[in-house]
Amino acid sequence: CGSAALVEDALYAQQQLVCAACGCVLAEGLLTTTYSEEEHLREVAYSQSTGQKEQQSRCLQRGIRRVQDLCKVLQLPAVFEETAVSYFQRALQLPAFHLVSLEKKELLGGCCVFVTCRQHNWPLTMGTVCSLLYAKQELFAGVFLSLQKELGLSVPALSLADLVKTHLSSFRLFQPSPGVPAPFLEDKEKLVARTMGLVELASETWLVTGRHPLPVVTAAAFLAWQSLQPRARLSCPLARFCRVAGVDLPPPAHLRLRELLEILLGMASQLAWLRGFHLDKKTVVKHVGDLLQHRVFLLKNAFCQAGEELQGQDSLGQGSPSSPPMAQEKGCPLAGKCPRPLLPPCLIHPRKRLRSAAPSAPDPPVTGDEPISDSEIEQYLRSPEEIRSFRKAKAWS
Amino acid sequence: FKDDFSTSPHLFTPMSPYDVELPSRTTEDVFGSQFNQPEELHPDFSSVDLSFLPDVTQDNKERGLCEDSHETPEECDVSVQRNEDSGVFTDESSSSNPDATQPSPETPGVSPHLSPMTPVTPASSASESSGIVPQLQNIVSTVNLACKLDLKNIALHARNAEYNPKASLEEFAAVIMRIREPRTTALIFSSGKMVCTGAKSEEQSRLAARKYARVVQKLGFPAKFLDFKIQNMVGSCDVRFPIRLEGLVLTHQQFSSYEPELFPGLIYRMVKPRIVLLIFVSGKVVLTG
Secondary structure: OOOOOEEEEEEOOEEEEEEOOOOOEEEEOOOOOOOHHHHOOOOOOHHHOOOOOOOHHHHHHHHHHHHHHHHHHOOOOHHHHHHHHHHHHHHHHOHHHHOOOHHHHHHHHHHHHHHHHHHOOOOOOHHHHHHHHOOOHHHHHHHHHHHHHHOOOOOOOOOHHHHHHHHHHOOOOOOOEOOEOHHHOOOHHHHHHHHHHHHHHHHHOOOOOOOOHHHHHHHHHHHHHHHHOHHHHOOOOHHHHHHHHOOOOOOOHHHHHHHHHHHHHHHHOOOHHHOOOOOOOOHHHHHHHHHHHOHHHHHHHHOEOHHHHHHHHOOOOOOOOOOOOOHHHHOOOOOOOOOOEOOOHHHHOOOOOOOOOOOOOOOOOOOOOOOOOHHHHHOOEOOHHHHHHHHHHOOOO | OOOOOOOHHHHOOOOOHHHOOOOOHHHHHOOOOOOOOOOOOOOOOOOOOOOOOOOOOHHHHHOOOOOOOOOOOOOOOHHHHOOOOOOOOHHHHHOOOHHHHOOOOOOOOOOOOOOOOOOOOOOOHHHHHHOOOOEEEEEEEEEEOOOOOOHHHHHHHEOOEEOOOOOOOOOOOEEEEEEOOOOEEEEEEOOOEEEEEEEOOHHHHHHHHHHHHHHHHHOOOOOOOEEEEEEEEEEEEEOOOOOOHHHHHHHOOOOEEOOOOOOOOEEEEEOOOOEEEEEOOOOEEEEEO
16 A cells, blocks of 8 residues: 555564555565575575574574564463573573574474463463464474473473363353354353363373373363253254364364263262163263262262272282282272273273283393304395396396 | 392392493484483482492493492482372382392493393392383394495395485485394494394394394495494383373472373483383383483
């Protein structure tokens, strides 16, 4: 539009030059510069070059700006920005990061923000940071672990409770809006409380350890939402729920949902006033409130607490390797009625064939100095005919 | 488990360098290694006196510390002191340093290169404590054949070799060779250096490396067998109970990294002995480094 009102704006932490009058984006990203590598006729993608020839201050300044933009996009408190910037400055001076590619340096900025958030128990997930940086998660993981090691940072664990609150805030179920039918609307406090209860239950029953946290929260939120108005909502599948609520459906959420329902069904079998009913995955949802309320009692009676029993009896301390690991042999309190032990799903449904535990001792034991026969070596060498036909088949230069 | 260090020296007399806790800070320069050796952690344990623990790490040898010297602040075995009952790693944390029961006070300056290799069966001091003996799964070793090699020539004349310099993304300039017994894979570089992986014991790795060297010799190169060195050993075991990784990361924060978004296991960087453990919720543990 010809207006001179140009503003530097950061969209998703990427610098853009935008016209304040008409909103047109004039310039996006950073300008490329030539390096001596290009003088040597070797093409170096800008993001792969190290910025080594740049003045340290310019590279640093750009990185700091990026960190600040990230903090603004995430709407973090001001003190987070200071901490993240100081981590970034410290890290960039270390040899481990000074010479990495610019792509990695951008990830480094994101890592500093991520670490800062975690240290303040601000529930930011790696997935969110990676999507903001358009980063590959493996690359981000590598930079994060290096940063943790080089700066000696202790990164507290992600608080599931905080993650529940934050993630549920992004669900569009609490205010009436055109895309959300009336039966979907729910009271936020009630949904958060019940989701929290289900997530805690999942955590106690080994469904959370070693798994991505977000799918667990999503599955728990769905179950909680269904259970608050089961009549109207039981027919709604998980996928539709996420679509209406405006959140992503992470693929493992279906599996987490199935596992949670299995736990709930087990617990329901111990609830006195439900024993007469034959519950299934749908109908058990109606009783989630009761099940959560009495979950301590129900868990103890519904499942063999294999792990906890072992630790309590300190059987390892006696150093008896023959002590059986499964509580079933120790006299389960349900006297043979327990549906399954309370174990991580990977132990209940082992995917690998369990090999015999006996170590395969080489017989006779190898010394490493055994004589090596010529014939054994010659089996690995090609015969002259083979070499001739190979030469004909392939063009060996 | 008896934390009885006073009796342990009598249990075990080292006979060969392999009995000693083998240092392996060299995983960084070995292809395929994924877990870097942790550098010095500098926790503040200056008030803890761990002088009763034997020093058998490479670092101490290099610094010329004698065996019964006092622990430096960096080389502390916190896993023994921090025997907090997280409900998860009660006795395991004490038995996590098997070298405490396999000291070698007589061989402070042992260097890792070896001459006659006597077969080693470490005294079952580890199994006495917990009944769990890690099984070796992989050994990585290197050797210098000390002659320049024509990789294309080797790939043409050997049946068990692959060489495709432009194929892989990493522009990997090595011949990949395999033998059936011991079942291993070797990476052979034009400089004459070779990496041997896949063996289940140190002796097997050495035997395999010798066989590869013989193949290269038979192909007409003056291959020697210099500086054979075990670079890394990977073992696995099963503690046979589920582990609350989220609890473990809280009680052993300085050594643990548990990021379920990245990897389902907890990465435990043990200081003494300096190894990295991957601990999984199922109770399976991988030990490397």
